[in-house]
Amino acid sequence: MADFNVNLRRFESVSIIDVKGYLDAHTAPMLESVFNKLLEEKNFRVVVNFNELNYISSAGLGVFMAYIETMRQNNGDIKFTNLKDNVYNIFDLLGFPLLYEFYKDEKEAIKKFIDQEKS
Amino acid sequence: MQKLDNTTALRNLSALIDFSNLINSSLDLDFTLNNILLTCLGKFHTTKGIIALVNDSLILEVKASKGVSENVIKSFPALKVEEIYNKQEFNEYLISNSFEILQTINSSAGVKGILILGKKFTNLPYDESDKEFLKTILNVGATAIENSLIVNKLKSVNRELDTKVNQLKSLFDLSKEFSGILQPDKIGKLLVYTLIGHLLVSNYAVIVCEKDNYTFLESSFNENNLKTFLNECLANKFDKPVLSNELKKNYSTIYNAGIELIVPMQIKGETKGLILLGKRKNNLPYSQTDIEFISSLGSLAILSIENAKLFKEMLEKQRMERDLETARNIQKNLLPKTIPELSNLSLVAYNISAKIVGGDYYDIVKLDDDNVLIAIADVSGKGVSASLLMANLQAFLKSICKQKLPLNEATNLINDLVVENTMMGNFITFFWCIFKNSTKQLTYVNAGHNPPLLIRNSTITKLKKGGMILGFLPTTVTYVSETIQLESDDVIVMFTDGITEAMNKNFEEYTDERLEKLVLENSKDEPESILEKIKESVNEFIGGAEQNDDITCLIMKVR
Numbered sequence: 188m189a190d191f192n193v194n195l196r197r198f199e200s201v202s203i204i205d206v207k208g209y210l211d212a213h214t215a216p217m218l219e220s221v222f223n224k225l226l227e228e229k230n231f232r233v234v235v236n237f238n239e240l241n242y243i244s245s246a247g248l249g250v251f252m253a254y255i256e257t258m259r260q261n262n263g264d265i266k267f268t269n270l271k272d273n274v275y276n277i278f279d280l281l282g283f284p285l286l287y288e289f290y291k292d293e294k295e296a297i298k299k300f301i302d303q304e305k306s
Numbered sequence: 307m308q309k310l311d312n313t314t315a316l317r318n319l320s321a322l323i324d325f326s327n328l329i330n331s332s333l334d335l336d337f338t339l340n341n342i343l344l345t346c347l348g349k350f351h352t353t354k355g356i357i358a359l360v361n362d363s364l365i366l367e368v369k370a371s372k373g374v375s376e377n378v379i380k381s382f383p384a385l386k387v388e389e390i391y392n393k394q395e396f397n398e399y400l401i402s403n404s405f406e407i408l409q410t411i412n413s414s415a416g417v418k419g420i421l422i423l424g425k426k427f428t429n430l431p432y433d434e435s436d437k438e439f440l441k442t443i444l445n446v447g448a449t450a451i452e453n454s455l456i457v458n459k460l461k462s463v464n465r466e467l468d469t470k471v472n473q474l475k476s477l478f479d480l481s482k483e484f485s486g487i488l489q490p491d492k493i494g495k496l497l498v499y500t501l502i503g504h505l506l507v508s509n510y511a512v513i514v515c516e517k518d519n520y521t522f523l524e525s526s527f528n529e530n531n532l533k534t535f536l537n538e539c540l541a542n543k544f545d546k547p548v549l550s551n552e553l554k555k556n557y558s559t560i561y562n563a564g565i566e567l568i569v570p571m572q573i574k575g576e577t578k579g580l581i582l583l584g585k586r587k588n589n590l591p592y593s594q595t596d597i598e599f600i601s602s603l604g605s606l607a608i609l610s611i612e613n614a615k616l617f618k619e620m621l622e623k624q625r626m627e628r629d630l631e632t633a634r635n636i637q638k639n640l641l642p643k644t645i646p647e648l649s650n651l652s653l654v655a656y657n658i659s660a661k662i663v664g665g666d667y668y669d670i671v672k673l674d675d676d677n678v679l680i681a682i683a684d685v686s687g688k689g690v691s692a693s694l695l696m697a698n699l700q701a702f703l704k705s706i707c708k709q710k711l712p713l714n715e716a717t718n719l720i721n722d723l724v725v726e727n728t729m730m731g732n733f734i735t736f737f738w739c740i741f742k743n744s745t746k747q748l749t750y751v752n753a754g755h756n757p758p759l760l761i762r763n764s765t766i767t768k769l770k771k772g773g774m775i776l777g778f779l780p781t782t783v784t785y786v787s788e789t790i791q792l793e794s795d796d797v798i799v800m801f802t803d804g805i806t807e808a809m810n811k812n813f814e815e816y817t818d819e820r821l822e823k824l825v826l827e828n829s830k831d832e833p834e835s836i837l838e839k840i841k842e843s844v845n846e847f848i849g850g851a852e853q854n855d856d857i858t859c860l861i862m863k864v865r
Contacts, residue, residue: 245475
């Protein structure tokens, strides 16, 4: 079984998801359940930290597609940070940078949410 | 004068060397084209210029410009390289926009494009040396342009390859994953995730079709809108992908619902489901490669869904077989294990269950030293439900026996119990009798059962007295019993319709007449022998045809 781990943290009003290992068709449901939990709790501001993610498949990308609209409709968003080059390349290849915000560092993404809240 | 010429030539040469160094230092096409244009603008003191390159369709396309407005670029006519000198439209374009000089950009592989420049700021015409210098610049530039184009092409080929590799990975990933999943809804979910992740779509539906039925595995569309559509045009009509243009033309309702692509999911060329997709978030159209990818994914998914369905059916079948086995065991345990011995009566019994488990029942209960009760019944229905009803009947019968009621009253009671305890439409045909050993009297009640045959002196009397079948209506008209004085050598044959309705391969029935004739001919024999003859005769008649009903037969002979 592919190694995948997902962890949820909070920073003020922002939820941070740490993804680790391989995100593919097999492990996608684990990420999905985290997103479902966030929706239930009405947490729509999400930063996904890819620091320890080594591989992402199309099914993994699909999970983000499935939740982005709901998050945005509720004045939230999903922002991506700390991507390794090989993972970013897949996002880039499929045109994700057109739709999502990518940041080098998690702090930048969190700051964006918090600034937005203040304004 | 000579010195001035030399100085000019020297300056041109040094400018060319600088230009060549600069332009070959980068593989970026925009950088190269910009520098060519800027060098020309500076050298010839002109305020505008355009470079148009030949694209994949061999048409000139503006790739860089300086000092010209958006409109001028937009109005650049679509023309092929060989038309630049003889197309009136292009000539007019050059004149109206005050372009004065045109030079082709040539490489070893032919003409790559053109450069056009505006009037000189000084209003002086371009002289021969200007034209020569321009040619030289473009000759140097052409190589840089070609290199940049090749690099661009390589980049795009690489990207295409990466996309293909990614698609293959997805397919591989899913084929691995699908094979282990046996729930169609999970398969649908993974399929959708892969599709929306790969193609950047957020509106989708996965529909599984079975004949005229369809189920939505996944859908983000308004299902009611789609249902109308699916009712209008049967899903199995789609045997190849349908793109937005055709949808707009032929299926406007579905196009208006936001669907841009329909891809059938097929097994051996037969459409078993549909994938419906909305607009892509990056506004790109669905390419042939995309559609091939979706089709491959769809085929993988539908195959797994079909397998999951077959697996479920297999489980269901196994469960049913287990149920039948249970039913068979219940029935077997309800039948009497031993037959009581009486001085004035020989009795044999035979029962065989049909494959699907019917509901024949018989019982022999010794009431006291002198009386024995014999019952035969056929419970409606098959399988577990028939077995349970039969078990009920046995319980009623055993407890009523203990009350020592007259047989007709006992029948009233048993009927009411059955009515109370059965669902609508279930009933029992029932015959029971009490044989009194000391007097050889037989008292019986027939509740709608095939009348047992009493054979005495080569004539048959049918034991019909009683009332209607058990379980049909509460007892209002009471059952009647009859008591007959039996004599030595009287034979009574009780049976269920499994015998008289036994069917051969031509769907002909064994019939009452055949049975009656047979027992008449053999009534002198012992009960065991009569039973054997009946079994033989029925078996011979059906000739191996599978039977739907149980066969039960009881034969008694008075001594």
